[in-house]
Amino acid sequence: MYYENCSESAFFTPGSVAQLGLGADDPVEGTAGSFNVDEVYLELAIPLLADVAFAESVELSAAMRYFDYNTFGDDTTWKLGLTWKVNDQVMLRGVASTAFRAPTVDELFGGTGVSFDDVKHPSTSQGQALVTVGSNPDLGPEEADTFTAGVVYEPEAIEGLSLTLDYYDISLTNAIEKIDSNFVAATCLSPSGSAQNGDLALCQKANISLEAGQIKFTNLIDNVGEVNTSGIDFNIAYKFELAGLDISTSLDTSFLSEFEREAAGQLVDYKGKITGSLGSYAEIKSNLNISVRADNWSATYQARYIDGMDDISCEAGECLAPSVPSVTYSDISGSYYVTDNVTLSGGINNLFDKQAPYYSNYNDSNTDPYTYDVIGRYGYVKVKVIF
Template identity: 35%
Template sequence: MIDAGPRIYSQETDTYRASIGLKGYLENDAMWDISATYGRNDSKDSVQNSIHAGNMATSIYHDQSTWFSGEAFDKSVLVSEGIIYNEENEGGNEQFTLAAGYSGVTESDIGYALGFETRHESGYYTPDEVTQKGESTAAQQFATDGNYSVQSVYGEVSVPVTDELTFEATSRYDQYSTFGGEITWKLGATYQVNDSFMVRSVAAKGFRAPSVSELYGGDSGSYDYLSDPWGNELDPQIKVNYTSDEDLQPEESESFTLGAVLELTDNLSTTIDYWAFDITNAISRVDVQQELNACFNGVQASCTAVNITAGGDLSDLSAQLTNIGSQKTSGIDWNVSYSHDLFKVTFDTTYLIEFEQDDTDYTGTIDGNIGGYADFKSNLSISGYATEDLTVLYSAQFIRGMDGEYYGEQFATDNIIYHNISASYHINDQWAVNGGVKNLFDTEPETVLGGNDMGTVPSIYDVVGRNMFISTSYNF
């Protein structure tokens, strides 16, 4: 609605952090430490010229001749009738941590560490009242408010078996107020073959606890591109109510890495690492389109999963966060680095061998709702000193093209490269000026059929385009 003027966004953020700690040494050279940290972040954001859909509908009903006359509206009229309003949202989070540790090295060069930590986290987000009532042009959204606490103990040990071979072991127990206790561990080894070649490996079990927003997030609507197999919904954008779940369990993972480090010369080195992760109880949302199709074909569990009523009524369609299943991913990282007195070159490449979720292989594919999993990505960075005070940097990112499917229509994205340049000039020892250009050649994002966000996947492709930045810093 151009008569209302552009939406103007602003945000005010207040961040507080206080920390205090003590440490000391015992007669056996072991070290002890204790610390307490408190942090809080509060933000208020405002959106001017937001549209009150409820008031606009009322105005249209009572004055259709004016609304459909084709004449421009006086903005003051829109304001006086409450059609234009300032949307006000606020949110924040808070954390308190108390930790204590004890570490040292024995006469046999065995390193060890023990520790305890207690942490309390809370968060909230309060959308504008109009949004909560579902009367804005955006989908309805409710408030978020919740907290949890966790107590942890851990132990670590590092054992030099020989001058070349070292073993490391770590274990940790976390007790959460939300889901109970969990034990994690890590075993690692490094073998220094000679002065220029080292082999390393790590096996570990871990977990990720659900966040405050995942546990207590307020319901929020999203208009997703979906196909209604019953044919009741003619608009391809169908409202889906995104919900959280207080009963979420932690994601659990098992990982393994094996790699090598080779120093070819004093200036040239390379690393290569194989990695594999197996995640169970992954926290995610169900594939709504997949559940729609299954429900249409008579699978009652799918109807229940996304809240579809008899006859394909999608008016209360929902997608709840849940411990959906499993993810398996593996790949190879390769790095080459060359350093000189005047410049440094770094090249990183990741080859994705596999990305599988719930027995479906997504390697090399892209989807507007799920995301993209390119099987080949590279980053190149070249930095150097133009003068003693001027540093310049060039970087490039390569993403291999991916294949996709949208309701039976096959499509593919092309290979893409983003170029960036920047520079930093030190006026003196305290004052520096930085600037540069991101996406130098204004490369447009690849089109992804069914992409809910600007017809692409912003987490992979740059949707801003060429942009310049400048900043300054001063050290006191």
């Protein structure tokens, strides 16, 4: 059991030109703030069974966390877990829990600015809206319910072999996000250009207007999102000796069953989809590692696989690249241990110079630089010296 008290503060002071609005944008105000939190945490590990038939050991774990923020109040989260070691070969495990993420000091007090968001609306021919974006001091915490269950198998007949299979299911509410600007404009501005749906909290916060053909509104981050995701993670690892060498192999594979995310007021399943700004959600991702080690050197090969995906924003015939193919990257690296204190290392990433797939919905990048390797093949060398 432990107790913790923590405080954080931040401030944002724009320059005088920005504050007066003498540049190309509207005036920007400074902001400052802080929060304080008291937390109490309790964790227990309770043995239930030991050395009986079909149960070498069974252990229950429990935890509770109470927190009190001066910004949004107090709450309690909990966790229950069960680990059942059937024998030396098989172990079962499961965990159910609640969780939360408090807004960061930057999300609360990081200040606001002006963004020219792409917005299409029948009230104007202009393709961009003047949107005030940024932090929100009224944010509450993100909350989640999680469940995981898995099995570990280490067969006695094959020493060094381990297989792990885990299932996860996560539901996140009150996710801190910025609402899609097109959705705000469509909801809060009529085709004639007058404000509508003023009884909705969304439109009250937006304070939308049309001035000289320019749509203007406020769209700060808020507790509006919902995310539901589930899937299976599989790992197989094998360690053995061959010709005096220590060899380690592992294969990690993730199967995405569901990734629902709130978009424009409704849940959209992003499984197997790639987006322009909300990430990529391949149904299968896999990493293969093979390492060889001797007394004074080691070498590693890694293969990274990303399954093909469909562009969430267009269908076949509507854009140049409605889908992206699967991609596999290969990396190699090695180290030579000169002494106990000196190590020489080097490697080549993207060994076969695999080019990133063409994807037209990511601004001017022609691909997704957060998912794919955009540099191409490159090498590196390192020298590590311990004094």
